[in-house]
Amino acid sequence: MSNTQAIETFSDTNNLSVFDWVDARHQFLVGTYDRLMVTPDRKQISRCLYLAHQIQNACKHHESGILAALQLNRTPKHQYIKELMAGVLCELLGKKARMTPSSRLLLICASLTQDIAMLDLQDSKLDRQATPLTESQLKFIRKHATTGRSILVKAGVKDALWLNAVEQHHERLDGSGYPNGLKEEDISLGAKVLAIADIYAAMVRPRGDRGIKTPKYAIKEVFLQRGEQLDVTLVKNLIDILGVYPPGAWVKLANGELGVVSASGQDVPFPIVSVVLDNSGQLLPSAQTRDTQIKECSVIDMVDTPFLFNLGAILSSIWPTIPEDKKHGVKGN
Amino acid sequence: MRPLKLTPLLQLNIRVIDDQHQQLIDMINQTQDILNHQEDPVALVQILNQLRELTILHFTTEELLMKKYAYPDLKNHKSQHDISAQKTFDFDGAALMDDPSAAHSLLSLLRSWLLTHISEDAEMAKFLREKGAE
Numbered sequence: 001m002s003n004t005q006a007i008e009t010f011s012d013t014n015n016l017s018v019f020d021w022v023d024a025r026h027q028f029l030v031g032t033y034d035r036l037m038v039t040p041d042r043k044q045i046s047r048c049l050y051l052a053h054q055i056q057n058a059c060k061h062h063e064s065g066i067l068a069a070l071q072l073n074r075t076p077k078h079q080y081i082k083e084l085m086a087g088v089l090c091e092l093l094g095k096k097a098r099m100t101p102s103s104r105l106l107l108i109c110a111s112l113t114q115d116i117a118m119l120d121l122q123d124s125k126l127d128r129q130a131t132p133l134t135e136s137q138l139k140f141i142r143k144h145a146t147t148g149r150s151i152l153v154k155a156g157v158k159d160a161l162w163l164n165a166v167e168q169h170h171e172r173l174d175g176s177g178y179p180n181g182l183k184e185e186d187i188s189l190g191a192k193v194l195a196i197a198d199i200y201a202a203m204v205r206p207r208g209d210r211g212i213k214t215p216k217y218a219i220k221e222v223f224l225q226r227g228e229q230l231d232v233t234l235v236k237n238l239i240d241i242l243g244v245y246p247p248g249a250w251v252k253l254a255n256g257e258l259g260v261v262s263a264s265g266q267d268v269p270f271p272i273v274s275v276v277l278d279n280s281g282q283l284l285p286s287a288q289t290r291d292t293q294i295k296e297c298s299v300i301d302m303v304d305t306p307f308l309f310n311l312g313a314i315l316s317s318i319w320p321t322i323p324e325d326k327k328h329g330v331k332g333n
Numbered sequence: 334m335r336p337l338k339l340t341p342l343l344q345l346n347i348r349v350i351d352d353q354h355q356q357l358i359d360m361i362n363q364t365q366d367i368l369n370h371q372e373d374p375v376a377l378v379q380i381l382n383q384l385r386e387l388t389i390l391h392f393t394t395e396e397l398l399m400k401k402y403a404y405p406d407l408k409n410h411k412s413q414h415d416i417s418a419q420k421t422f423d424f425d426g427a428a429l430m431d432d433p434s435a436a437h438s439l440l441s442l443l444r445s446w447l448l449t450h451i452s453e454d455a456e457m458a459k460f461l462r463e464k465g466a467e
């Protein structure tokens with residue numbers, strides 16, 4: 001940002017677009033992982049708590065914008081976008097499940113550190129691996145929940161909610177999960193919430209050996225796993241939060257316009273859409289808000305991301321900026 | 334075709350379930366109406382969007398009740414729900430705009446959604462009422 005310098009003397013806050021906000025959070029997360037790998041100690045745990053706190057705060061007023069930015073994110077270097085999205089969903093799901101703010105904070109920390117034991121495997125191999133997982137990779141993956149807990153304990157985490165959520169986030173209600181095949185009543189609430197957030201977030205982000213899924217597909221899949229695998233009420237809550245057309249989803253309207261869902265809307269089947277392309281596929285000078293309850297603006301269906309450069313500016317203008325304290329703001333890596 | 338009604342035969346006497354079935358019946362009648370009068374197909378897309386939402390709400394509602402009262406046939410009933418849910422999610426909304434036969438597919442989806450599970454629902458409702466649900 002070239003004009004940052006000029007503003008600095010007048011104000012102690014930066015205003016970040018939702019995309020820049022996600023980018024700064026991602027940088028901070030990467031820095032935290034790097035440090036955790038070298039020296040797992042309290043300092044890194046404080047960084048997790050700090051990041052979780054920022055996520056929780058931003059969710060208060062910028063829920064839709066952040067969800068949209070995470071959904072629309074296609075930056076290849078953002079390889080831990082799943083953790084951030086899971087963190088946001090944990091905060092929102094935790095709120096619906098009436099968890100206290102401090103419990104939710106620990107749950108966000110759990111989503112940020114859920115795969116701490118397989119960071120290497122995640123970034124260097126899986127993302128580029130086009131073939132199915134090997135036997136030894138599978139074994140390694142099945143151990144990551146337990147190993148993750150140990151790493152966190154070593155770093156000084158004592159909160160049972162955080163530790164249990166990490167250790168149990170692959171357990172499933174019917175006992176089919178790992179590492180311990182726990183059943184419904186033995187799985188902590190935090191782990192049940194994290195499981196749903198993780199499954200959804202993993203499906204909507206691109207990954208080497210599994211193609212990207214549209215939010216519509218991801219919502220269907222999560223819904224079909226309710227009952228046997230995932231808690232029915234929590235699944236319903238997730239769909240209530242996201243809507244059938246979640247923020248950041250590309251949609252086509254009845255009048256032929258193309259846009260992104262900017263907010264879920266008051267009634268779930270009628271999201272608010274910001275139109276970006278007109279009915280002949282031309283980029284509009286600025287985004288136009290459409291109420292999809294109006295007949296000609298009905299959402300026809302979700303569509304793939306249009307192949308166009310320079311969508312960044314128009315998309316950034318859709319959601320309000322997020323103020324960030326410069327002194328205590330995120331210092332990247 | 335005459336409009337469908339929530340006849341005593343279809344009524345299960347569990348308020349929340351009956352209300353949701355009524356919403357589905359309204360959608361069936363609306364769809365029939367749109368077809369009869371060859372109205373703007375956009376209205377069909379709106380119905381499909383509402384159907385997706387109702388599907389999630391209704392199946393969740395029934396399954397939570399069945400779980401609460403430990404209904405022994407929950408698993409089988411849920412798999413019936415899954416079939417309808419899958420069809421509802423997979424229905425091609427865009428086709429409604431330009432393919433007249435898609436409207437008939439929507440109508441038959443709505444009808445089968447209701448009719449395939451309402452007999453299962455009757456069994457379930459009988460059990461739930463005996464356990465005190467209303």
Ligand SMILES: [Fe+2]
Nearest residue numbers: 395450453454
């Ligand atoms: Fe049913």
Ligand SMILES: [Fe+2]
Nearest residue numbers: 391395450454
């Ligand atoms: Fe039913």
